[in-house]
Amino acid sequence: MVCVPIFFLETSVAGVAYDHFIELAESLGNIPASTIFSNSRDVEDGHAKLYKYAINHLIGERETNYYVCQVCGFVSDGVLPDACPVCSAPRDQFVEFK
Incomplete structure (x- = not known):
């Protein structure tokens, strides 16, 4: 695999x-x-x-939704954060992937 x-x-x-x-x-x-x-x-x-x-x-x-920070590339598994824990970008900087 x-x-x-x-x-x-x-x-x-x-x-x-x-x-x-x-x-x-x-x-x-x-x-x-x-x-x-x-x-x-x-x-x-x-x-x-x-x-x-x-x-x-x-x-x-x-199946899980993923949210990717467009600023630094951080990926959140299933939960859209309020802000990126790595670069502090706001939640509107995340893109959802299903």
């Missing part, structure tokens, strides 16, 4: 690579880059969780 390798890749990227990039940016005094890498790490972590949910939903034949 295609979702399983993607799940492990997303977990690996979220857990290791971004932390290194954040430390490097901070050591160079580049706070904007550090912030971007931190936000990207948080989005990747969310993607890994969504892949896990998607696998379970496929197995259980359950």
Whole structure:
């Protein structure tokens, strides 16, 4: 199944690579880059969780709505947030996918 390798890749990227990039940016005094890498790490972590949910939903034949932040790419599973937990974009910046 295609979702399983993607799940492990997303977990690996979220857990290791971004932390290194954040430390490097901070050591160079580049706070904007550090912030971007931190936000990207948080989005990747969310993607890994969504892949896990998607696998379970496929197995259980359950349909779920997803809401994607058009600003940073954060994906919410089944709940439209008032604001993006990653970039603080308002709820009108989310697009629904069924």
